[in-house]
Amino acid sequence: MIEATLCFPLRDDDSEGAATDGDTLREVLLIEKRRGLGEGWYNGPGGKCEPGEGPRKCAIRETREEVGLEVRDLEKAGELRFLLDGEDHTFCHVYRTRSFGGEPTSSDEAHPEWVPVDEVPYDQMWEDDRLWLPGVLEGRSVTAELRFEGGEPLDEAAFVDSDLEWGVSFDGARGQ
Numbered sequence: 001m002i003e004a005t006l007c008f009p010l011r012d013d014d015s016e017g018a019a020t021d022g023d024t025l026r027e028v029l030l031i032e033k034r035r036g037l038g039e040g041w042y043n044g045p046g047g048k049c050e051p052g053e054g055p056r057k058c059a060i061r062e063t064r065e066e067v068g069l070e071v072r073d074l075e076k077a078g079e080l081r082f083l084l085d086g087e088d089h090t091f092c093h094v095y096r097t098r099s100f101g102g103e104p105t106s107s108d109e110a111h112p113e114w115v116p117v118d119e120v121p122y123d124q125m126w127e128d129d130r131l132w133l134p135g136v137l138e139g140r141s142v143t144a145e146l147r148f149e150g151g152e153p154l155d156e157a158a159f160v161d162s163d164l165e166w167g168v169s170f171d172g173a174r175g176q
C-alpha cells in the first residue's frame, strides 16, 4: 500500500478589506497540481512517503518541494484509507498547521493559492474531499475509508462509497 501525506497550512488574513463584520478571513493554502496523480485539481501540498521516511517528515518535505514553504508544528488531523476495487491502495496522513515560514511559490509540480476556507473549490478537487476537508479545516479530526472502483489510476476511478468517523484521537503512536 502506498503511504502518502497532505498538509493544509492555515492563516488569518487581517489585511484591510479582507475582514467583513469584524471577522478575520480564514484562508487555507491549496495547490493546483501540475502533474502526476490528481493533475489539474486543487489539493493540499503533499505526496508519497519515501522508504523509511515518517509521514510527518514527508509532509514537511513535500510542502517545501512543491511550494517552498517551511511548515512546522504539524497537527495530525486525519487518516484516509483509499481502497481501489476492494483492495488497499493508499493510506494518507492529513495534517494542518498555522506555523510556517517563507512565501509560497510555484514549482514544476504545483501552483499555490491562498483560498478562503468557505470558498474551497470542491468541484475542482477529488470527489471525496467535500466529505472530510471542511471538518479538517474547522479543526476536527477524522478517520475515513474511501472506496473507489474502476481500476488504475486512482484519479480516473469512480468514488463509490465511504465510512467516516469524527473526533478520533491521534495521541501517541497514531499522532505520527
Ligand SMILES: Nc1nc2c([nH]c(=O)n2[C@H]2C[C@H](O)[C@@H](COP(=O)(O)OP(=O)(O)OP(=O)(O)O)O2)c(=O)[nH]1
Pocket: 004, 005, 006, 035, 036, 037, 038, 043, 044, 045, 046, 047, 048, 082, 090, 092, 126, 127, 128, 129, 154
Ligand atoms: N485530497 C485528496 N488527495 C488525495 C486523494 N487520493 C490521493 O491519493 N490523494 C493524494 C495523496 C498524495 O498526497 C497525492 C498523490 O501523491 P503524489 O502527489 O506523490 O503523486 P504523483 O503521482 O504526482 O507522485 P510522484 O510521481 O510525483 O511522486 O494525492 C483524494 O481522494 N483526495
